[in-house]
Amino acid sequence: MSMDVDVQQPRYYWQALDWDALTRAYPPPGRFEASTGRMSSDEMRALQNDRFLARVADAWKLPFYRNRWAAAGLEPGDVRGLDDIEKIPPFTSDDLKDAIDRAPPFGDHQPSSPEFFADTHVRILTSGGTTGLPRVTLFDAVALEVQAIQSARAFWVQGLRPSDVIQITYTNSLANAGWCTFNGAFHWVGATPMTAGSGVVTSSERQLAYARAWGTTAWFTRAEYLARLAEVAGDTGFDLHQLKTRQIHSHIGPDADGSRRRALEEAWNAPVYDNYGTHEIGEIAFECREKSGMHLSEDTVYIEIADIATGAILPHGETGNLIATSLYRSVPPIIRFNMRDLLALHDREECPCGLHTHKLSNFRGRSDEMVKLRGTNVYPLACMEAVSRDPRTNGEYICVVSNVGEGLSKREHFVVRVERKSAGVDAEALRTDMEAALHRDLGVRVDVEIADPGALAVYTGLGTQNKAKRLLDLRK
Template sequence: MSNAIPYYFRSLDWDKLIADYPPPPNYNGTVGAMSDEQIHDLQNERFLARVEEAWKLPFYTRRWSAVGLEPGDIQSLEDIEKIPTFNSDDLKSAIESAPPFGDHHPYRREDFGDVPIKIQTSGGTTGMPRVTLFDALAWEVQGIQTARGLYAQGARPGDVIQIPFTTSLANAGWSAYNAVFNWLGCVPVTTGSGKVTPSERQLEFAKAWGTNGWYCYGDYLGRLTQVAEQMGFDLHQLPTKYLFTFLGPDSDGALRRGLEEAWGAPVYDNYGSHEVGLVAWECQHKKNKHINEDTAFIEVCDAQGRRLADGETGSVVVTSLHRSVPPFIRYDHRDMMALYPREKCECGVCSRKLSSLFGRMDDMVKLRGTNIYPLSCQGAIKKDPRTTGEFLCVVSHVGEGVARQDEMVIRVERKSTTVNKQALRDDLTATLTAELGARIQVEIVESDELDEYTKSGEKPKRLLDLRKR
């Protein structure tokens, strides 16, 4: 480490950054207008650069050598399936074997001070969280990725955009802030989560300061809707133009329709992760999500990492094309989605697209031979006006020895004590059993009783697996 200060403003060639990863409005006429051949060549060039960097890191050397790969074996993007996938469990193991940051990063603790580095984390409900280091390029590109989505959904310079994500070790709030402040000329209102700024105050600030757009989870938009109803607060009085959110499974569109009716503004679904940023976003036509193809190469694979055909549902596997600190090559997100071919959209952008989210591979529960994804319960529960929309799937073992089997109880909050528990339980049991294809049990609990799980952080927990205890 030298004594020279690595000033952030000198850490990037900003003109080159903008040319390589064009922010809005330049994106539509550059990367967003590339032909199939042009985007393939760009992806291939960046992919090979990331592979070369990855060979220098013990994490990748160890994993790739174990399947017989040697430097030089990967000659093009067409060879990508020779590379094994990995997931967050493998990253945890990498960190445990080489603490505190793992052997998948090009920087160690003693290297800090040579370049600007930021520590962000994912997970960490128990034990130490999973660390990802960001250099200046990774930090700014994730802002550009998000800015593209917001711009496509209607954000324009001067808009006030409220961000109910805490700018903490979690990454979502920072990604939004970078997009809004650095790459859109909009005004960020960083209220933080409901724990930092109560929901009532969130709405008061939005009215006082003229919030035009929101960046938050669909679940929290639903919570704000309930709070507004309790306060007698008319959401339509707000100058809301767009709601940038992450809907999760919403196959019948019930959550989206409910939010749009309550807020009087369009709701747009988006998809990304802590490690690789905003992978895909909806435009105003809402026909699946445009992939940021210059920053991510997407595959949809089965449980063995084999690529599935377009339109088939499998696990999303992401190769980051811009990240060197650290590289992410064939990172299995374990999110169930489908991938569609490149086509020119009505908005003018040509890209591959991702479907909505169908569930989480690692949350899958097998009940009497049927695969159940807890997030698949969301639609039926949220569209029933007698519930708060909050639920928790609790899985446990029942019986002993050869008679032991898995059972799942879905705890659902009723909106008020005036709601008939028995009627709600019977109706949801019938609906969910039919939709999920397996017999399940429903338990009705009181409003806010599930807060420990559903509001303990910014992303609600939907599965409590007691079989592991």
């Protein structure tokens, strides 16, 4: 960014976009439900096709895509529409890490010339990164505002209105979730955001006190943290039902029998809605009040579901890796990003809520956290239901996988460490019942160890991050 600073003029954000064109292309709530949200299948496919071709043209300009696609035998012009999408090789976050290592600091997958920074409103946000620098993604005004509109569509359908106060328990720092939520609620619903941050920024006791004092009516919070807040309320004699909570926007995670949601809704006395999104593609799918699958914001993203082992695209209804193609962002283009998140895509249908979209299943786990145990695929997130169903636990657990033995007798040892609710819970009885429940749910026998409340937080990161870690891999 070594432009001559003295010759530059200020750039105003209100001029960063053609706002009328933006809202015609990506209708915000109030307009979405009557337009893009209920397009026919043919109209939607045509719209997606046009946007896909524009994004493919953007991608050809960047070495990351140009080199990968040329290596796969593609030339510009070979991809003439969505019917050709499977010719394009998918990529994963590992490829983005390589791109950043190859062309630091921003990688060769996104525009980053000095002229680009001087001419464009750009934000630096990050995702992931357990060693070294986190993975950086640049956002221009289109990327920021379309992601905000995606979130706003979800909020609106779930009942958020301008008169609501929405408490956001994500920290507004380098990660995108807090900003995306703030922008959605503030720019495109007109609700009042309260950016309390995570439990590290604002303690759980204070979160509850602020909610009562300032009249929080809506929350944007991960399910794990909702459970944690309910626990703190119980411990401190705070009655959650005295709050004015009208709706909760969350990421529930695996919950096939619905018990996790029911427990949270009872604790909070309010509906809890599931959503799905990621840093790069935004909050692309959301439940409506029917709570029967998540509506896709199909004008912003094209979704494929791929077999974990072969990469073959699966028919609707089958669970596999979600591969996302962003239809709105050029900074950076995202074409066939294998998220390694496990979900299923369902047929397009008219929902009783009036929207006409494909729906996504709930989130079922991460394929890169899969552990192969005696021939069975085990996902750490698949333990969540059994753990949260048992009232003697507080819902917290972590799977620890390690190698034991040497040579031919070397094998993987998988143990699920579960926190009991209090020291008064009979650990031995809980362990036996937990092993039986997990055997039933996972289809393979695993060992269980019972830990005291809070003992696992150092591993799961709960309390310091909104996203709890469920696998500790000690096999290296």
